[in-house]
Amino acid sequence: MMKEENRLRYDLIAVCKRLEEKGLVAAADGNVSCRAGKNSLLITPSGRAKGELSPLDLLLVNLEGEVLAGQGRPSSEIRMHLLVYEKRPDVMAVVHAHPPMLTAFTLAGIPFRSDALPEVWMHFGPVPTAPYATPSTREVPDSLAPHLEGSHAILLERHGSLTLGRDLNEACQRLEKLEHAAHTLYYAHLMNRSAPEPLAPEALIKLNKIKHG
Structure with a gap:
């Protein structure tokens, strides 16, 4: 069990560094x-910059948020x-x-x-x-709750994004894919001066069949 925990610590730190290198967080922003x-x-x-963390800086907590091992306080968004x-x-x-383009979409009131x-x-x-929702308060999980079922990603108005995965790499890749798509949608909007049109309903049905088939 300890061996698996050690592996996860290194995997989580790798994701933190990746987020900083790609400009998806700045300084102490975000949490993983x-x-x-x-x-x-x-x-x-x-309160710690993600790119400066080491495996031993991570906190082990129980499902009530109580610290089991490590120094310091868990992320202020632990409730989420x-x-x-x-x-x-x-x-x-x-x-x-806090991906810049995805966050800008929520600031502009543009649905993704x-x-x-x-x-x-x-x-x-x-x-x-x-x-x-006011960051670091119970308002944040309350605002998320209605959107959690079946979602792989949720944007937080004025507060970035939340991506979920079967492992750390998948959760990070989903964020990267989402931010890349946001750039594409933004460029299309600039070129056409209107929101990109959705695919036709029959096209979405075909895609759903491929996805679930």
Whole structure:
């Protein structure tokens, strides 16, 4: 068990460095977690730059958010992570980041049209935006709760994104794919001066059949 926890610590740190290198977080922004056992998870500490963390800086906490091992306080957004793991037993890792383009979409009040890009629709389905909630408060999990069922990604109004995965790499890749798609949708909007049109309903039905078939 200890060997597996050590591996997860290194995997989580690799994701933190990846997020910083790709400009998806800045300084102490964002937080990352993963399940470390039936009743525990690893999570980034509060107030620490993600690119400067080491495996031993991560905190082991129980599903009530109590620290089992490590120094410092868990991320101020731990309630959000705990809610995901409570409601979604299929989720093994959570990445909350502040990707610039996705966050700009929520600032501009533009819905993320995953149904305009076939590969994005097949990968994510609808990508909802949770209404604004005061960061680091119980408002954040409350705003997320209605959107959790079946979602691989949720945008947080004025507060970045949340991506879920079966492991840390998948949760991170989903964020990268989503931010890349946001750039594509933005460029299309600039070229056409209107929101990209969604695929026709029959096209979405075909994609759903491929996805589930």
